[in-house]
Amino acid sequence: MSHGNVKYMAKKSDKKKSAVKKEYHHGDLKRTLMLAASELLEELGYEKFTLRKCAARAGVSPSAPAHHFKDANGLLNSLAVEGFQSLSSKLRVTFLNSPKDTANPCSAVAVEYLRFAKNNPALYKVMFGSRLNADNPELKSASEACFENLYLSVSEMFPGKNKEDLNAISLRMWSSVHGLSMLVVEGRLNFLIGKDGFKNLSSLESAWLNIQGF
Amino acid sequence: MSHGNVKYMAKKSDKKKSAVKKEYHHGDLKRTLMLAASELLEELGYEKFTLRKCAARAGVSPSAPAHHFKDANGLLNSLAVEGFQSLSSKLRVTFLNSPKDTANPCSAVAVEYLRFAKNNPALYKVMFGSRLNADNPELKSASEACFENLYLSVSEMFPGKNKEDLNAISLRMWSSVHGLSMLVVEGRLNFLIGKDGFKNLSSLESAWLNIQGF
DNA sequence: TAAAAATCTTGTCAGCGTAAAGATTGAACG
DNA sequence: CGTTCAATCTTTACGCTGACAAGATTTTTA
Numbered sequence: 001m002s003h004g005n006v007k008y009m010a011k012k013s014d015k016k017k018s019a020v021k022k023e024y025h026h027g028d029l030k031r032t033l034m035l036a037a038s039e040l041l042e043e044l045g046y047e048k049f050t051l052r053k054c055a056a057r058a059g060v061s062p063s064a065p066a067h068h069f070k071d072a073n074g075l076l077n078s079l080a081v082e083g084f085q086s087l088s089s090k091l092r093v094t095f096l097n098s099p100k101d102t103a104n105p106c107s108a109v110a111v112e113y114l115r116f117a118k119n120n121p122a123l124y125k126v127m128f129g130s131r132l133n134a135d136n137p138e139l140k141s142a143s144e145a146c147f148e149n150l151y152l153s154v155s156e157m158f159p160g161k162n163k164e165d166l167n168a169i170s171l172r173m174w175s176s177v178h179g180l181s182m183l184v185v186e187g188r189l190n191f192l193i194g195k196d197g198f199k200n201l202s203s204l205e206s207a208w209l210n211i212q213g214f
Numbered sequence: 215m216s217h218g219n220v221k222y223m224a225k226k227s228d229k230k231k232s233a234v235k236k237e238y239h240h241g242d243l244k245r246t247l248m249l250a251a252s253e254l255l256e257e258l259g260y261e262k263f264t265l266r267k268c269a270a271r272a273g274v275s276p277s278a279p280a281h282h283f284k285d286a287n288g289l290l291n292s293l294a295v296e297g298f299q300s301l302s303s304k305l306r307v308t309f310l311n312s313p314k315d316t317a318n319p320c321s322a323v324a325v326e327y328l329r330f331a332k333n334n335p336a337l338y339k340v341m342f343g344s345r346l347n348a349d350n351p352e353l354k355s356a357s358e359a360c361f362e363n364l365y366l367s368v369s370e371m372f373p374g375k376n377k378e379d380l381n382a383i384s385l386r387m388w389s390s391v392h393g394l395s396m397l398v399v400e401g402r403l404n405f406l407i408g409k410d411g412f413k414n415l416s417s418l419e420s421a422w423l424n425i426q427g428f
Numbered sequence: 429t430a431a432a433a434a435t436c437t438t439g440t441c442a443g444c445g446t447a448a449a450g451a452t453t454g455a456a457c458g
Numbered sequence: 459c460g461t462t463c464a465a466t467c468t469t470t471a472c473g474c475t476g477a478c479a480a481g482a483t484t485t486t487t488a
Binding site: 278 | 465467468469
């Protein structure tokens with residue numbers, strides 16, 4: 001496991017070490033482009049991201065990405081899919097590790113959701129923004145799986161409820177925390193800071209959390 | 215009042231009737247551009263709106279808008295400001311005209327909010343999207359005034375509460391209905407339609423409304 | 429080993445925002 | 459009334475963008 005096929009490793013190693021010399025075939029351009037895109041998104045912001053800058057950071061020509069993604073939005077779409085998968089598992093893990101006997105058993109999940117949005121603001125905007133086509137099959141199933149995971153936690157939290165109520169509760173939770181996340185990520189709560197004892201963003205968020213359980 | 219200065223009116227009338235003949239000075243280009251922008255936004259969608267198309271629809275050159283707005287985002291910013299003013303007054307009127315003795319006195323306001331977002335989806339995205347600078351003074355004060363108006367209704371609804379609670383309730387209401395509006399407007403609830411008896415979007419929205427009062 | 433496929437580059441195109449400079453008009457003022 | 463000046467709009471041009479077509483290079487297949 002540590003070495004594997006020696007010949008192959010040597011080849012790979014050669015490739016790695018000759019990073020100075022530019023090679024025609026990149027080897028793992030798809031992954032490299034997604035990494036570069038993710039970095040550029042958070043560095044420049046959602047609006048200033050361009051495919052050409054992304055290709056430049058990956059060290060390839062502006063047309064190279066076309067061989068791995070349909071177009072610029074195809075690249076962002078792949079990022080968003082991974083974002084939903086990451087968010088989904090984070091929320092589930094948080095729920096499973098949080099105490100179930102508190103007054104508001106969802107607050108830990110909500111905090112984790114908000115943390116994700118604040119840690120990856122540009123990615124979060126891509127995931128829910130109108131740049132991507134919401135009807136894209138992969139994106140649709142990824143966001144659906146995320147919701148289903150939330151639904152699962154909700155159903156374990158309210159064992160007696162029927163499907164309609166569980167769906168409604170899940171939707172209520174999602175839209176509520178999504179709304180706060182968007183307002184925070186878009187800077188739309190800035191005017192509230194300094195008002196009536198809300199000295200910073202955190203105090204606003206905890207007020208939001210404490211005012212009620214979903 | 216019906217006629218005013220005859221000379222001036224005649225002049226204006228001449229201008230109107232000679233619409234075939236293109237004139238160098240438009241007369242009310244700022245308003246015309248905002249109208250054209252608002253139309254194009256809803257026709258083409260938030261992402262495909264361009265300043266050049268907007269100028270073309272208004273019948274002027276691509277550089278003409280620069281004399282009335284700082285840049286493309288300046289035009290959208292003005293639209294967003296008017297959007298917040300319109301939304302603010304709609305919500306207040308709805309609250310004042312809705313019965314106060316129901317179980318959930320906010321539901322009428324929430325419905326009106328959602329109606330605004332669905333009637334002007336592209337404008338709504340502009341108002342809350344990251345294309346505009348959230349720290350723009352005019353935009354900031356317009357959205358703040360909108361929130362203050364909501365706060366006013368909330369304070370009349372819960373007379374006993376202190377400022378902190380009223381702020382938290384208002385924020386909770388806003389983020390909740392904003393989250394639902396965004397999800398609806400961005401088409402992010404499509405995958406839920408047809409699931410567990412939710413035959414359309416309206417059934418989802420009413421389930422959201424009925425699951426609890428804010 | 430030759431053909432085929434995959435991968436990346438170069439060259440090109442229309443469309444975009446916007447800045448600079450010129451043309452036209454209306455308003456202010458003698 | 460005529461002149462000057464500011465406001466308004468056009469023309470021209472620049473760099474940047476996404477994307478397409480065609481060619482170069484490498485890897486895979488057969």
